[in-house]
Amino acid sequence: MARSGLSKGAIYHHFKSKEEIMQVLGDKMFFANNPFDEIRKRTELDGLQKIRELLKLNQSDTKRNDFNMAAIPILKDTRILATAVEANRRVLTPLWLELLEEGKADGSIKTNYVKEISELLPLINFWFMPSIFPATAEEIHNKFIFVIEALSRMGLPLMKGDDMKVMAEKFIKDISLK
Numbered sequence: 797m798a799r800s801g802l803s804k805g806a807i808y809h810h811f812k813s814k815e816e817i818m819q820v821l822g823d824k825m826f827f828a829n830n831p832f833d834e835i836r837k838r839t840e841l842d843g844l845q846k847i848r849e850l851l852k853l854n855q856s857d858t859k860r861n862d863f864n865m866a867a868i869p870i871l872k873d874t875r876i877l878a879t880a881v882e883a884n885r886r887v888l889t890p891l892w893l894e895l896l897e898e899g900k901a902d903g904s905i906k907t908n909y910v911k912e913i914s915e916l917l918p919l920i921n922f923w924f925m926p927s928i929f930p931a932t933a934e935e936i937h938n939k940f941i942f943v944i945e946a947l948s949r950m951g952l953p954l955m956k957g958d959d960m961k962v963m964a965e966k967f968i969k970d971i972s973l974k
Contacts, residue, residue, distance in 0.1 A: 814876055832891040843899020848954060850895070855963060872927050884918035892917045896952070907951025924967070933968045940964040 831853040835846045893914035899905030
């Protein structure tokens with residue numbers, strides 16, 4: 797409300813709930829700078845390389861990261877959490893599925909679980925959030941390593957060694973600021 801300059805009544809004249817506000821803001825931010833669209837253009841990359849680049853692109857998007865980090869405390873509200881999960885399922889799952897199928901077709905991803913992984917990936921970030929699953933920085937780091945290793949064993953080797961360490965440390969630093 798403070799940023800918009802509108803009163804609470806004016807805001808709720810346009811939106812039914814906090815959940816709707818979060819959905820509209822999240823969708824607007826995502827579609828205005830959709831990293832999946834950027835990756836689709838990269839015809840020199842195979843499916844796995846596109847996914848790896850997508851993760852790097854997504855992590856380097858400071859506006860999106862700031863929005864996501866600001867949303868962490870309000871995700872304690874189960875209605876808002878449910879809305880966020882639904883939005884991720886609706887928007888991200890088909891996008892992940894497309895990339896995973898591309899990687900399976902070109903041989904860069906060797907899994908029998910393309911659909912399952914496409915449904916799992918949008919949910920993983922919720923597991924990392926300490927407002928939903930309380931965790932120390934060390935526990936979040938362990939979750940990060942667990943996810944990378946589990947996905948690798950399922951045929952989706954996202955990253956190794958230093959890349960994994962750098963991404964985990966940045967994520968933990970960002971999430972610890974909230």
